[in-house]
Every structure is written in structure tokens, then in C-alpha cells.
Amino acid sequence: MSTILACSNVTKSYGKNDAVRNLEMKLHEHTICGLLGRNGAGKTTLLNMITGSIFPSNGQIEIAGSRLKKGETPQDVCYVREKNLFFGSAKVMEILQLASVFHKNWDWPFAHKLLTTFNLNPNEKIRQLSRGMESLVGNVIGLASRASLTIYDEPVLGLDVLMRERFYRILVEDYAEYPRTILLSTHLIDEIAMVVEKVYIMDSGSILLHDEVDNIRDHSHLLMGDRESVDRFANGKQVIYQEPYGKGVLAALYGALGDADKQQAHKLGITIEGLPLQKFFSYLIEGGQRIE
Numbered sequence: 001m002s003t004i005l006a007c008s009n010v011t012k013s014y015g016k017n018d019a020v021r022n023l024e025m026k027l028h029e030h031t032i033c034g035l036l037g038r039n040g041a042g043k044t045t046l047l048n049m050i051t052g053s054i055f056p057s058n059g060q061i062e063i064a065g066s067r068l069k070k071g072e073t074p075q076d077v078c079y080v081r082e083k084n085l086f087f088g089s090a091k092v093m094e095i096l097q098l099a100s101v102f103h104k105n106w107d108w109p110f111a112h113k114l115l116t117t118f119n120l121n122p123n124e125k126i127r128q129l130s131r132g133m134e135s136l137v138g139n140v141i142g143l144a145s146r147a148s149l150t151i152y153d154e155p156v157l158g159l160d161v162l163m164r165e166r167f168y169r170i171l172v173e174d175y176a177e178y179p180r181t182i183l184l185s186t187h188l189i190d191e192i193a194m195v196v197e198k199v200y201i202m203d204s205g206s207i208l209l210h211d212e213v214d215n216i217r218d219h220s221h222l223l224m225g226d227r228e229s230v231d232r233f234a235n236g237k238q239v240i241y242q243e244p245y246g247k248g249v250l251a252a253l254y255g256a257l258g259d260a261d262k263q264q265a266h267k268l269g270i271t272i273e274g275l276p277l278q279k280f281f282s283y284l285i286e287g288g289q290r291i292e
């Protein structure tokens with residue numbers, strides 16, 4: 001599988017603060033990925049660098065094998081920002097017409113169909129739209145562009161549950177027909193767990209963990225039991241977080257557990273549960289461990 005995006009040792013500093021620090025990241029062609037991180041983790045800064053809006057203080061970014069130069073906007077990349085930069089006085093259709101010029105794979109019949117699906121009036125002015133409707137205009141552009149690399153920063157912000165589900169469904173269906181690389185940055189983790197194949201978890205400007213969602217699901221476990229038993233069981237395993245729980249302890253563990261482990265846990269009176277992605281994310285961030 002070829003690499004569409006490679007960030008090597010990327011840092012972006014603002015004064016003494018690094019918004020992104022020594023970040024390494026590779027995205028392969030034809031995957032849907034999630035970028036997760038709490039407020040201020042550096043996600044938007046990273047996306048702005050990948051899409052050429054700002055330039056790294058250090059390191060390099062390659063898109064489809066070409067090193068991104070200062071002031072350059074990468075070709076065949078579509079960036080749907082959290083805060084769109086659309087002109088308020090422009091009509092929805094005018095915004096789409098402008099976007100279509102920049103994307104060689106733009107699909108007009110699909111764009112028209114999406115306007116209907118998302119209940120958007122092409123003649124309405126941007127300033128007359130609700131927050132959710134404005135997000136949807138960005139999402140129509142992201143979908144209809146069919147760019148080799150499409151990046152969404154909080155694409156479902158302000159959308160009701162019906163529209164969120166509709167957006168995710170169309171994204172997955174269209175991706176199946178027109179495979180490309182899609183990166184979704186969001187705080188709504190459990191929602192995208194159904195959509196993405198791989199996640200990148202970011203904290204304090206760098207990637208704490210990247211893995212397939214299925215791997216994370218198989219490898220993340222929540223243990224509950226008395227402290228001594230949990231400590232014994234967890235010895236030699238990767239504990240990402242621990243806290244007191246009633247009279248005992250609760251521990252989040254990352255790694256494969258076989259039948260022998262499960263039998264041992266049973267003997268020790270330890271209960272083991274799976275962890276939803278959102279919970280795994282919280283424990284990983286709280287524990288602050290990097291997983292290689």
C-alpha cells in the first residue's frame with residue numbers, strides 16, 4: 001500500500017510553546033482514519049500544516065511523495081475546516097462552483113444529489129445558514145471533491161443525530177465506490193469508531209498511539225479486582241491507567257489476552273471487560289503513556 005501522507009519529525013512552535021512536537025505520522029492510500037485528541041492537543045495545527053495553511057517550524061511533510069514547500073497548497077487534497085472560510089454573502093451554489101475549480105475529480109451530479117440529501121437550498125446565502133447547515137456545505141464539498149486525501153476537522157459540528165448518521169453513511173458508501181484517503185478529526189469518538197479503520201491519538205502535540213480500530217478493540221481491557229490480584233495479573237503487561245475502585249482497583253490494560261490469561265484472571269477473582277474506544281481514549285490520555 002503506498003503512502004499518501006508522511007510527516008517526519010514535524011514541529012510547530014508558537015513562541016516557547018510547541019503546538020505540534022516531533023510528530024511522526026504516515027497515512028496509507030485508501031483508508032479512513034480518525035484523528036483524536038482533547039482540546040489543545042494540536043490537531044488543527046497539524047491539519048493546517050498538512051494542507052499548507054501554515055508551515056512547520058521543523059521537520060517535513062510529504063504528500064503523495066512530494067515534499068510540501070512553504071506557501072504551497074498541496075494538489076488533490078480537500079480540507080473541510082471546522083470553521084469554514086466561506087463568504088457570508090455568497091450563495092451555497094457559488095461556494096460549490098468555486099470549490100469545483102480546485103478539484104479535478106469533482107462530481108457535479110453527486111454534489112446536486114448531496115444538496116437534496118442534506119436539505120440544502122443552493123440559492124440560500126451562507127450567512128442565512130444555521131451552524132449545522134454550514135457544516136453540511138463543507139461536507140458536500142469534501143464528498144463531491146473525491147480528492148485523494150480528504151481531511152475533515154469536526155465535520156458533524158452542529159448536526160442533529162439524523163444528519164450525522166446520514167453523513168457517515170454516505171461517506172462510507174461513497175468511499176467503498178471511490179476509495180481514497182479520508183482523515184476525520186473529531187471529539188465524537190464512539191461515533192467514528194463505526195466508520196474509521198485506523199485511529200491516531202494525539203496528545204501534547206505528538207501521536208501517543210496509532211492502530212487499527214479492530215486491534216484496539218481486541219487489545220483494550222478493563223480489569224477490576226483487589227489491588228494485589230490485579231497487580232499480580234498485570235505484571236509484565238502494559239497497564240495504561242489505574243485508579244482505586246471501591247475497595248479494589250480498576251486498571252486499563254493494552255495487549256492481547258489469551259485463554260490462559262482469562263483463566264488466571266478468573267482464579268484471581270478479577271473481572272475483565274472490553275473497552276469502548278471513547279473510554280480507551282480517556283484512559284490512555286489520563287495515563288499519558290505512549291504506545292509503540
Ligand SMILES: Nc1ncnc2c1ncn2[C@@H]1O[C@H](COP(=O)(O)OP(=O)(O)OP(=O)(O)O)[C@@H](O)[C@H]1O
Nearest residue numbers: 014018019020037038039040041042043044045046
Ligand atoms: N496561532 C497560534 N498562536 C499561538 N498559539 C497557538 C496558535 N494556534 C494554536 N495555538 C496553540 O497550540 C495548541 C494546539 O492548538 P490546536 O488548535 O492545534 O489544538 P486542537 O487539538 O485542534 O484543539 P481543539 O480540539 O480544541 O480544536 C494550543 O495550546 C493552542 O493554544
